Amino acid sequence: MTAPPPASIPPVGDKQDKGRDVQAMFASIAPRYDLLNRVLSLGIDRSWRREATREALALTGPNGAGARVLDVATGTADFALELKATAPGAEIIGSDFVPEMLAIGREKARSRQIDILLEEGDALNLPYPDASFDVITCAFGFRNFADYARGLAEFHRVLRPSGRLVILEFPPPRPGLFGSIFRFYFRQILPRIGAVVSGNAGAYTYLPESVLAFPDPERLAGLMRATGFRTRFKLLSFGIAAIHVGDKG
Numbered sequence: 001m002t003a004p005p006p007a008s009i010p011p012v013g014d015k016q017d018k019g020r021d022v023q024a025m026f027a028s029i030a031p032r033y034d035l036l037n038r039v040l041s042l043g044i045d046r047s048w049r050r051e052a053t054r055e056a057l058a059l060t061g062p063n064g065a066g067a068r069v070l071d072v073a074t075g076t077a078d079f080a081l082e083l084k085a086t087a088p089g090a091e092i093i094g095s096d097f098v099p100e101m102l103a104i105g106r107e108k109a110r111s112r113q114i115d116i117l118l119e120e121g122d123a124l125n126l127p128y129p130d131a132s133f134d135v136i137t138c139a140f141g142f143r144n145f146a147d148y149a150r151g152l153a154e155f156h157r158v159l160r161p162s163g164r165l166v167i168l169e170f171p172p173p174r175p176g177l178f179g180s181i182f183r184f185y186f187r188q189i190l191p192r193i194g195a196v197v198s199g200n201a202g203a204y205t206y207l208p209e210s211v212l213a214f215p216d217p218e219r220l221a222g223l224m225r226a227t228g229f230r231t232r233f234k235l236l237s238f239g240i241a242a243i244h245v246g247d248k249g
């Protein structure tokens, strides 16, 4: 079955009216999303999620027993599944506003017999009470939010005091030789592979453009501090990805 093309390519950056376009785009690429992740990152995305998992679970007890963890923008649930595999005692909930992505995540959880809960929800209006999670994670979803400050405020609201937020994202490539090579790959090669494999050229044009328009790690750390988090970040794979840790004071 061929997925319908998205209504239009979402605008990039902060304070944009893009929720519906983002939903349509991910609904359209959902069947090929996992395959493209592996191909386009040469499998390195798994090691980034593992590293982010270590940070996310660092403050929970052994096995994560009793901890409640929310993976926002969970998509096909790779991060949520990694969290549960690492901390079997934790309750892991994955939330996303695209049912087509969640359906693939549920099938993976079922076939691997991993007990996680995947439910629909908008990150900008999370359907959970205040202070209801010990840990919140978000991998490669934050960049797509229509309002970054609103997203951070929601993370802060549903996190309990002393809880931890971990955001894994693609920062814009740094200046210098590696940044230039990566920029070339991102703009010239990745969209072509993405178009062929997913059948959706727009989505894989949106991906590099949204990364180039995303705040650099220092600015994102500043936004997190302004929301009330104590923050630090680390760059992975020569700065292709970044892990931001925010602890709620």
Ligand SMILES: C[S@@+](CC[C@H](N)C(=O)[O-])C[C@H]1O[C@@H](n2cnc3c(N)ncnc32)[C@H](O)[C@@H]1O
Pocket: 019, 022, 023, 026, 072, 073, 074, 075, 076, 077, 078, 079, 095, 096, 097, 098, 101, 121, 122, 123, 124, 138, 139, 140, 141, 142, 144, 145, 146
């Ligand atoms: C690039 S995928 C990342 C999926 C997954 N976290 C991973 O690591 O592979 C981005 C996901 O963010 C979700 N998303 C974007 N904006 C959202 C929002 N406002 N509320 C909920 N989910 C959102 C999309 O539906 C999509 O599934």
